[in-house]
Amino acid sequence: MNEHGAPMEFPNWPQFGDEERAGLLRALGQPGWWRMAGGEVDEFEREFAAYHGAAHALAVTNGTHALELGLEVLGVGPGTEVIVPAFTFFSSALAVQRLGAVAVPVDVDPDTYCLDRAATEAAITGRTRAVMPVHMAGQVADMDALGKLAAAAGIAIIQDAAHAHGARWHGRRVGELGSVAAFSFQNGKLMTAGEGGALVFADDDLYEAAFLRHSCGRPRDDRHYRHRTGGSNFRLNEFSAGVLRAQLGRLDEQTAVREQRWALLRTLLAEIPAVVPQGSDPRCDRNPHYMAMFRLPGIGEQRRNAVVDELVARGVPAFAAFRAIHRIAGFWERGAPDETPDEIAERCPVSEAISADCVWLHHRVLLGTQEQMHAVAGVLAEVLDSSPRR
Structure with a gap:
């Protein structure tokens, strides 16, 4: 506890x-x-x-x-x-x-x-x-x-x-x-x-x-x-x-648990104001859920990072989302298109936004209990309530 x-x-x-x-x-x-x-x-x-x-x-x-x-x-x-x-x-x-x-x-x-x-x-x-x-x-x-x-x-x-x-x-x-x-x-x-x-x-x-x-x-x-x-x-x-x-022999059972837990956690996250869970395409009829991902639209990268730090401090294995690749210094060493980072950002606004406001939880969270899914959503709601958006 x-x-x-x-x-x-x-x-x-x-x-x-x-x-x-x-x-x-x-x-x-x-x-x-x-x-x-x-x-x-x-x-x-x-x-x-x-x-x-x-x-x-x-x-x-x-x-x-x-x-x-x-x-x-x-x-x-x-x-x-x-x-x-x-x-x-x-x-x-x-x-x-x-x-x-x-x-x-x-x-x-x-x-x-x-x-x-x-x-x-x-x-x-x-x-x-x-x-x-x-x-x-x-x-x-x-x-x-x-x-x-x-x-x-x-x-x-x-x-x-x-x-x-x-x-x-x-x-x-x-x-x-x-x-x-x-x-x-x-x-x-x-x-x-x-x-x-x-x-x-x-x-x-x-x-x-x-x-x-x-x-x-x-x-x-x-x-x-x-x-x-x-x-x-x-x-x-x-x-x-x-x-x-x-490890391959474990995969089916683990996937079944993660699919069940994500269905619950996604519903709980969607009930929290300003939290938007990753969506799904019904044509993907088996998703092993490597991450539990959700967005905090408009929160900004600095505040998102602070939310992640607070979740980790409260025992939730949370991470900031990937940085958009055109915002990574190593991307520009070789093999980059003839554009500036801002030009790529202009034609990739969704990627820009997701990398600034998205959080993901390690898939071991989804191997937890139903009670823990409720606990994760409760902790996130508390963190957001105590962290005014800027």
């Missing part, structure tokens, strides 16, 4: 048990601890692909590398552009820029915080090679509209599914949507080995190209250092894969 009488001991994250211990011991007992000698990575890839309805999965070192590798096999490089949301974690743009391409920020939908269809269409040029929908907080972007745009323009889609393990769109899993998708297993993600990532593919050739490039260009059976392509070493180790196999 905190000082206000609210039970705020949320479940810990990461969660683990005998299954993760068994995975580590399996990896330890193998003849080798890298993927070319062991079997844990291979088994995890088969299980992860099957879970997401994909023909193939490729496990890699982290989610940023997953995006970079996926973009590379789709032909992204110098002289090309990739459309990314202006409101997203920096890695979405960073992966593009690391390949020498230009990351073009576009605005997001004010309800779902995912790529806006009209803004995406307006940003397509003759240099556009791909569009990167980010499934924000587990809410799948409008893949119907974006798929039609991409097909008409002859460009690729790469899904940033770092928040969307197990998500569904019209009953279809991420791997069944026909495009490459990249996942993250960083420590805070819905399943984790501390770090790690994966790509899923519907296309055999793209998968084979990615496999070569993730292993320094070497085929699986190479014994004579015949590197067929460039690339890098993005191989996942056997210990991480052993843990991830166990």
Whole structure:
């Protein structure tokens, strides 16, 4: 119980048990601890692909590398552009820029915080090679509209599914949507080995190209250092894969709990004046809820940050929303469009507003009890009542 009488001991994250211990011991007992000698990575890839309805999965070192590798096999490089949301974690743009391409920020939908269809269409040029929908907080972007745009323009889609393990769109899993998708297993993600990532593919050739490039260009059976392509070493180790196999086994039950808790918490938050929870698109019929997100419109970034600090002080694991990528110094080091930050802000007003007034709660909150959902809403209401808007 905190000082206000609210039970705020949320479940810990990461969660683990005998299954993760068994995975580590399996990896330890193998003849080798890298993927070319062991079997844990291979088994995890088969299980992860099957879970997401994909023909193939490729496990890699982290989610940023997953995006970079996926973009590379789709032909992204110098002289090309990739459309990314202006409101997203920096890695979405960073992966593009690391390949020498230009990351073009576009605005997001004010309800779902995912790529806006009209803004995406307006940003397509003759240099556009791909569009990167980010499934924000587990809410799948409008893949119907974006798929039609991409097909008409002859460009690729790469899904940033770092928040969307197990998500569904019209009953279809991420791997069944026909495009490459990249996942993250960083420590805070819905399943984790501390770090790690994966790509899923519907296309055999793209998968084979990615496999070569993730292993320094070497085929699986190479014994004579015949590197067929460039690339890098993005191989996942056997210990991480052993843990991830166990984490995957936990995902369905955790997702069911989070969906139930968000339905309650969203209703409670919406009853608080000046709080606007993230909306949902009914076509996303399974949302794993990586974050519980809500806006405090008009509050301003400084006051929003103070609210976050007060929530944390009262035992609620709260965070300020991502900074719009064009407001990040690192975005301008290379691969930025020929615009100023203010010019991008003018055409991305929703992203500007969300990054200044949005708060998110860690998904472990949604693994708590129904009583705790009421307690979270009560604490937020108290904090806002005691913090005049400026």
